[in-house]
Amino acid sequence: MPSARPQVTILVANLPAERDRRVIRECLSLEANGFDVTVIAPRGDPKLKILPNSRGTRLKPYPVKVYGSGVLTFAFEFAWSFLCVAFRLLGEIFAGRAHAVQVCNPPDIYWPLALLFRAIGRPWVFDHHDLCPEVYATRSGTPVGAVYNTLVAFEWLTLRTATAVFATNESYRSNALARGVKPEKVTVVRNGPSASEIRPGEPEPSPGEHTIVYLGVLGPQDNVEGAVLAADELTRLRPRNDWRMVIAGDGESLPALTKLAADRGLGSVVEFTGWLEGPAIDALLRKATVAIQPDLPTRMNNLSTMAKTVEYLGRGVPVVAADLIETRRSAAEAAVYVEHGTAHEYAAAIDALLDDPAARGRMREAGLARFAQELSWEHQSRGYIEVWSRLLAKRLRRSTAANG
Known part of the structure; x- marks a missing residue:
């Protein structure tokens, strides 16, 4: 029998639930404030039924048949995702759950479900993770044409059919307003870790060498690739036994990146760790001297907040990044900015920082202050929960009354 607590179903299409750190934080915040949560997402660990470290967030995974790498395979992947999500969401409704839905993009294809869901009088909230038209333009080099225009139309429909919108920064909020969403429907909820995810205390640098982290x-x-090429440039600026670069993460470019590092003879200075979970991330960043955000100055990157940057700032790690609008809004004086994002620029900026402990100290304090005063999840979750408390106010009151 469903619980008396209001129930939110979160839809994710591009990551297993246990790998999406933003969604994990959202689930924990909802649980802590009187909601039950179910996440429908691609299957990750087949043994998981409950989201790790949660009170009881239910996982309803679906199998992924193919991952897109071109227009046709992406179309198949998205169609399969739509069908799987729709089937599981209907199951949640018939089971007496799914009092409201939060859909996370990419892709922006779930607006037909929004129309149906709102027709039965339930809130449908859009959590805007990525600008899908700009992602396509960056990957394909084609900011025009039928595919791009279709993605713009889908983004418009996704924004306009939502009861409320969570934007990850002010640029995304401006994008929503430009698409015709009313200002009162858009709430900025930034990415970033909570203070509880960060072990207190001073950093623990690796003895005898600097650690540069992506x-x-x-x-x-x-x-x-820009980070790997920056490491190659750095080998010509300072001794190899003085530093190492650690690239922590996973994705479709990993095989090409490991080959590039091998071809450039960087095996002794570039390390690939694969995907890391929370405690391992914290341990790595506590050892870091400098962090790199190698995103190029494209329209998408100018308007996007990189979650990794806030992870860096939360540990006081100085950042080297291209001069991007939202990166400056996040990092302010905690970063060194390069104009074009070339490997030579990144390497020169990193080299200078490694030789300037006073500058690193100032940047560390600036980053920690930005995190403590504005960027941590504790600050972001307030607006997030306020929206849900408003949308499901009646169910929250009934739940409170039922629990005495």
Whole structure:
């Protein structure tokens, strides 16, 4: 029998639930504030039925038949995802759950379900993770044409059919307003870890060498190749036994990146760890001297907040990044900015920082202050929960009354 607590169903299409750190934080915040949660997402660990470290967030995974790498395979992947999500969501409704839905993109294809769900009088909330038209333009180099225009139309429909929208930064909020969403329907909820995920205390640098870290997804649009090439440039600026670069993450570019590092003879200075979970991320960043955000100055990157950057700031790790609008809004004085995002620029900036402990100290304090005062999940979750408490106010009151 379903619980008396209001129940939120979260839909995710591009990651297993246990790998999506934003969704994990959202689930834990909902649980802590009187909601029950179910997540429908691609299957990851087949043994998981409950989200790790949660009170009882239910996982309803679906199998992934193929991952897209071109227009046709992406179309098949998205169609399969739509059918699987729709089937499981109907099951949640018939089971007496799914009092409201949060859909996370990419892709922006679930607006037909939004129309049906809102027709039965239940809230449908869009959590805007990525600008899908800009992701396509970055990956394909084609910011025009039928596919791009279709993605713009799907984004418009996704935004306009939602009861409320969570935007990950001010640029995404402006994008929603430009698509015709009313300002009162859009709430900015940034990405970033909670203070509880970060072990207190001073950093623990690796003895005898500096550690340069990249943390995040390894996809074509992330330009992690730029980090590897920066390491290659750095070998000509300082001794190899003085530093190492650790690339932590997984994604479709991993085989090409490991080959690039091998071809450049960087095996002694570039390490690939694969995907890391929370405690391992914290341990790695506590050892880091400098972190790199190698994203190129594209429209998508200018308007996007990189989750990895807030992870860096939360541990006081100085950042080297291209000069991007939202990166400056996040990092402010905790980063060194390069103009074009070339490997030479990144290497030169890293080299200078490694030789300047005073600058690193100032950047560390600036990053920690930005995190403590604005960027941590504790700050972001307030607006997130306020929206849900408003949308499901009647069910929350009934739940409170039923529990005495």
